[in-house]
Amino acid sequence: MRSLGLCLLALLLAGCDSWLFYPERELAFNPSVAGLEFTDVFITAADGTRLHAWWLPAKAGIAVKGTVLHLHGNGGNVASHLGGSWWLPAQGYQVLLLDYRGYGRSQGEPDLRGAYQDIDAGFAWLAQAPQVQGKPLVLLGQSLGGAMGVHYLAEHPLQRARLKALVLDGVPASYADMAQYTLSSSWLTWPLQVPLSWLMPESDSAIYAMPQLEGLPTLLYQSLDDEVVPLSNGVRLYQAARPPRVLQPTRGGHVQTFAEPLWREVMLRYLDDPQGFVGLRRLAEIPISHFQSIESPQ
DSSP states (O other): HHHHHHHHHHHHHTTTSSOEEEEEOOOOOOOOOOOOOOOOEEEEEESSSSEEEEEEEOOSSSSEEEEEEEHHHSOOOOTTTGGGGTTTTGTEEOOOOOOOSSTTOOOSSSOHHHHHHHHHHHHHHHOOOOTTTTOOOOOOOOEEHHHHHHHHHHHHOOOOOOOEEEESSSOOHHHHHHHHHHHEEETGGGGHHHHTTTSSSGGHHHHHEEEETSSOOOEEETTOOSSSSSSHHHHHHHSOOOOOOEEEOOOTTTGGGGGGGOOOOOOOOHOOOGGGGOOEEEEEEEOOGTTOOOOOOO
């Protein structure tokens, strides 16, 4: 109920993108609690905002397979979202886990325009980091981070061309649809779901940018149990994507995908050969009946 109230208040007072961001300043822990080596990295965005990120090198003795730029979701900060990428260094992937402006130790206040500058700054840092050169680059976007990443890549073809693959986890297709879905879940806000959803920055939604990423191999995870981004939203995003793309249905809560070793293994296999995965994957207990007639025309 607290999040619903904040959502309603933000929409009424701001009428823009403030509903999308729920940053926290305090870092509850650092990667050392997971036995990881890490470095605090400070990056300056184009407008001078100083950003904080964690650099997680590949585990000592493991050959480096590539680099992952991890764009996290809308709540908390890098500490809250370490669960999405802590496992990658042991598999040979070095990680840049970035906090947007207003999150954790990053300066400023969050907003969409600024967040795109922050993503651009992350790409710029990776472009000059010696340990990244000559290695495949992957973008992992979870929830809002994935939606912003898709929009950013559609507007930055040179950065898109640098990527070996795009991995999306629980990413909303439409900001307006998500606002309506959230507001409809309470009797208090149900009558306001349509008019207030019109105030969202819908033109920035991932579903409009996704078709522009043609040629970029994309893996989309969508949980059947997600109470934040419903299955229908994830399917729409998959349908908007262009080949080569694959939809991997999962189970579990919102962006809890990589708590399950099976889905970590799927990502690793995918990154070994992104062109070899196409269409709808079916693993574990996911019934195919949930996914009838979701393929878009090729």
